[in-house]
Amino acid sequence: MKDINISYLKQLESESIHIIREVAAEFKNPVMLYSIGKDSSVMVRLAQKAFYPGKIPFPLMHIDTGYKFPEMIKFRDWYVKEIGCRLIVERNEVAISEGTHPQKIGVDKCCAKLKTQGLLGAIKRNKFDAAFGGARRDEEKSRAKERIFSFRDEFGQWDPKYQRPELWNLYNCRINEEESIRVFPLSNWTEMDVWYYLKNEEIPIVPIYYAQEREVVDRGGILIPYDDMVKLKPGEKVEKLMCRFRSLGCSPCTGAVRSEARTIDDIIKEVEEASKSERENRIIDMTSDSSMEDKKKEGYF
Amino acid sequence: MDPHTSSNHANLLRFTTVGSVDDGKSTLIGRLLMDTKNIYDDQLEAVKKVAKRKGEKEIDLSLLTDGLAAEREQGITIDVAYRYFQTPKRKFIIADTPGHVQYTRNMVTGASTANLAIILIDARSGVLEQSRRHGFIASLLQVSHMIVAVNKIDLVDYSQEVFDSIVTEYDEYSRKLDIKDITYIPVSALEGDNVVNKSEKTPWYDGPTVLHVLENVHVGSDLNVRDFRFPVQYVIRPDLNFRGYAGRIVAGSVNPGEEIAVLPSGLISKVKTITTMDGDLEEAHAPQSVVLTLEDEIDISRGDMIVRRHNLPQVENNIDVILCWMGNDPLEIGKNYFLKHTTRTVNASITKLIYMFDVNTLHRTDATEHNLFCELIKTPHLTDVNTLLLNEIGRAELKLTQPIMLDQYNKNRETGSFIIIDPDTNFTVGAGMIRGAVRSIEETIHVEGKTNIEEELPIKVEIERAPVSLQEREERYKHKTAVIWFTGLSGAGKSTIAKSLERLLFSTGIHTALLDWDKLYHGLCKDLSFSDQDRIENTRRAGEVARVFYEHGSVVLCTFVSPLRCQRDQVKALIPEGRFIEVFVRCSLQTCVQRDPRGLYKKAMDGEIPQFTGINSPYEEPLNPDIILDAEHKSIEDNLKALLEMLKQKGIIRR
Incomplete structure (x- = not known):
């Protein structure tokens, strides 16, 4: 008998494709959440591969909080056109028109309104029964316990104590009306895997992942990009620094890190040497020891 | 060396960790992550902060892995958690399963995808019933490799005596399990002894560290x-010109041009292309996800299975299974459940519970190991089993509304496993491992000639897979292995050519084996006659023997008349694609009769042998042999030359 020796990236790719096809085959109306970030880019490529030479048989959906970097929106619109995919953009217009901002109502509440409510409303309105997300289990401790097929009740909420057992590669796709499943095809990928895959597959990413000189405010060690939306607190000043974004969120809550990495190889080198995990620059995770778990229970990605 | 520089070549190992509360499982994982530098500063900082708040001096490594708020508060692990780390050699996925609440459900889940299980034993308490249960479940789920980590060895003063007695006790027990290999390691997860770094405090231990085993255990042949x-x-039809079948190859490999069957319809076709976005492939194998196109337009949909024409799974409605119950509601006999097997979902009902494993009450049994083992596999309450509760395991018979295409779980995890879904709650309530089709006692007696009570044991005593893989053998022997099958009429010259070839190969250092009718006739097959049925059986046995030699690294030369195509195809199906080489030794019947080296033609013509190939039984020429040798007009030297050239071309031997 010959041995199977397949590189683990190819193995991860194959597993993710299997997951994506299961959803397309078993659900009536799936959607792929597209956050424009690097993980989304990998997930979209996997979906292309899953249905090649056909087209991706479901739309992408972006939950726009109104605080995304302009480079992200530009990239989004270019990329979906490039790959010929249908894009749905959803916004919680009520909350946006109320001027919801993290500095006004706090980070947690702002996320709940713009992201969680935005997403839950969009899923209900469009009657989606399955939504792909690009989350990885290595990102955060509570995600390590989430299933690949994560059941959500009619309110879109996650119950960590009543999860369906997930065995072998057999995924339970059965739900009642109004209920839905969040599917995470990248569950078993790590940040490094994502970067190596982006490199190997030559997948385009938003340019702000690369280092350039930017105007930033140093807020408790996190570099917040300075723009009209940022209000300087007493004692803060605007600096010009070489920096890049390690993960992409809303501009008021996403910090940059000092970096000289201008190419994907530079980034890989930097991430390998980095001694801090990638969500270190995300203010949303730091509010309490279980902040991500609380958000997830409410229906956050 | 940087942990990621070899990413593109490193392979993947999935393992599961099992232990009881306080065995130090989370600490062991924390230690592995920390000593392989897979913990980030900010994660470590967060854990230090907690230690400070609680007023503890040392940081608690287990906090690196306990994920949910409730767990951190109570200091316990609730659910299966997945962790990732990497070294230059491998990427690892850990399924971390808690040892107490609902341990069966969790451990079965974690073990279902694992190649290896780490079982923790607290050196102070020794081998507990739970340690045996963990081994039993790992064996049931066919986890091939096991590490028994005797933890907290620092708390018994690094005592060799304590370690040795645990090893002796567990080894005695584990001999009855179906585990390929077990490594015992004395460790202290807290202090880091023998986890990643070899400990100086256990000079009496010269075995590997935990990480060494994880990095080096051979999983390619699992x-x-x-x-x-x-x-x-999924069927992909972008336009009228393309119709492809998307799926993951769950076992084996496939090439374009191969003859396939579609089940359950039984339609036959050939593979036209193996399509992927990265280009068409010349070969694809498990676990790749690909799209197959076929030569013929046939009706195929999700839930069907494409297989090699001469290597078929069983297609069954009534199945005999080991079932782990995972639902909060008890199993109901006769109730209509959904069963998902591969990509096929059917209605199923449990018709019968045959016995259950008494895993929940085991820790109250103070039986000897042997009795314990017997109790594990055969409950004393054979008659009154009428349900399974959460976390119970039993053997059951299921009736399905539509057939599934299955293999035994111990032959193929992917086509031998299924889940049960309760249609009322949509919850996954059961996980099953298929033993085979349900057979009545009459059928069993007819086939086996005896009742197979002994064979009911789900744990097999013998070890199926070779501890040394074929790849390792090929590397050492410096040549590929193959089965070279010489077919042709009796007297055509098969043996003469094969014997010369063997001498030639042997003289160049190649490991060879020669199988012919004489060798088998006087021993293994002496119960067989010349009847059609017996000759088919003879070829079957020859094929199986050839496979054994093949799997042990030999170039196997087989000379058998094997007159029927189906006989040769049967052997071909036993050997991986490209390693079965069919040699047709062609010679006219007239010449063979003239040569008649054994006088067999004469006997056949005199009526002494009733069914003799060429005389009163047909010879079917191969349709597509790898080589045809003209044994009538060409010299042995010329034929040998042609054979050697072909073997070189196929890469079996070096140029």
Whole structure:
């Protein structure tokens, strides 16, 4: 008998494709959440591969909080056109028109309104029964316990104590009306895997992942990009620094890190040497020891 | 060396960790992550902060892995958690399963995808019933490799005596399990002894560290590489010109041009292309996800299975299974459940519970190991089993509304496993491992000639897979292995050519084996006659013997008349694609009769042998042999030359 020796990236790719096809085959109306970030880019490529030479048989959906970097929106619109995919953009217009901002109502509440409510409303309105997300289990401790097929009740909420057992590669796709499943095809990928895959597959990413000189405010060690939306607190000043974004969120809550990495190889080198995990620059995770778990229970990605 | 520089070549190991509360499982994982530098500063900082708040001096490594708020508060692990780390050699996925609440459900889940299990034993308490249970479940789920980590060795003063007695006790027990290999390691997860770094405090231990085993255990042969199985997941039809079947190859391999069967319809076609976005492939194997196109337009949909024509799974409605119950509601006999197997979901009802494993009450049994083992596999309450509760395991019979295409779980995890879904709650309430089709006692007696009570044991005593893989043998022997099958009429010259070839190969250092009718006739097959049925059986046995030699690294030369195509195809199906070489030794019947080296033609013509190939029984010439040798007009030297050239071309021997 010959041995199977397949590189683990190819193995991860194959597993993710299997997951994506299961959803397309078993659900009536799936959607792929597209956050424009690097993980989304990998997930979209996997979906292309899953249905090649056909087209991706479901739309992408972006939950726009109104605080995304302009480079992200530009990239989004270019990329979906490039790959010929249908894009749905959803916004919680009520909350946006109320001027919801993290500095006004706090980070947690702002996320709940713009992201969680935005997403839950969009899923209900469009009657989606399955939504792909690009989350990885290595990102955060509570995600390590989430299933690949994560059941959500009619309110879109996650119950960590009543999860369906997930065995072998057999995924339970059965739900009642109004209920839905969040599917995470990248569950078993790590940040490094994502970067190596982006490199190997030559997948385009938003340019702000690369280092350039930017105007930033140093807020408790996190570099917040300075723009009209940022209000300087007493004692803060605007600096010009070489920096890049390690993960992409809303501009008021996403910090940059000092970096000289201008190419994907530079980034890989930097991430390998980095001694801090990638969500270190995300203010949303730091509010309490279980902040991500609380958000997830409410229906956050 | 940087942990990631070899990413593109490193392979993947999935393992599960099991232990009881306080065995130090989370600490062991924390230690592995920390000592392989897979913990980030900010994660470590967060854990230090907690230690400070609680007023503890040392940081608690287990906090690196306990994920949910409730767990951190109570200091316990609730659910299966997945962790990732990497070294230059491998990427690792850990399924971390808690040892107490609902341990069966969690451990079965964690073990279902694992190649290896780490079982923790607290050096102070020794081998507990739970340690045996963990080994039993790992064996039931066919986890091939096991590490028994005797933890907290620092708390018994690094005592060799304590370690040795645990090893002796567990080894005695584990001999009855179906585990390929077990490594015992004395460790202190807290202090870091023998986890990643070799400890100086255990000079009496000269074995590997935990990480060494994880990095080096050979898992390439754990997958079933022989039996091609392709459950169809999704049909891709972008336009009228393309119709492809998307799926993951769950076992074996496939090439364009191969003859396939579609089940359950039984339609036959050939593979036209193996399509992927990265280009068409010349070969694809498990676990790749691909799209197959076929030569013929046939009706195939999700839930069907594409297989090699001569290597078929069983297609069954009534199945005999080991079932782990995972639902909060008890199992109901006769109730209509959904069963998901590969990509196929059917209605199923449990018709009968045969026995249950008494895993929950085991820790109250103070039986000897042997009795314990017997109790594990045969409950004393054989008659009054009428349900399974959460976390119970039993053997059951299921009736399905539509057939599934299955293999035994111990032959193929992917086509031998299924889940049960309760249609009322949509919850996954059961996980099953298929033992085979349900057979009545009459059928069993007819086939086996005896009742197979002994064979009911789900744990097999013998070890199936070779501890040394074929790849390792090929590397050492410096040549590929193959089965060279010489077919042709009796007297055509098969043996003469094969014997010369063997001498030639042997003289160049190649490991060879020669199988012919004489060798088998006087021993293994002396119970067989010349009847059609017995000659088919003879070829079957020859094929199986050839496979054994093949799997041990030999170039196997087989000379058998094997007159029927189906006989040769049967042997071909046993051997991986490209390693079965069919040699047709052609010679006219007239010449063979003239040569008649054994006088067999004469006997046949005199009526002494009733069914003799060429005289009163047909010879079917191969349709597509790898080589045809003209044994009538060409010299042995010329034929040998042609044979050697072909073997070189196929890469079996070096140029």
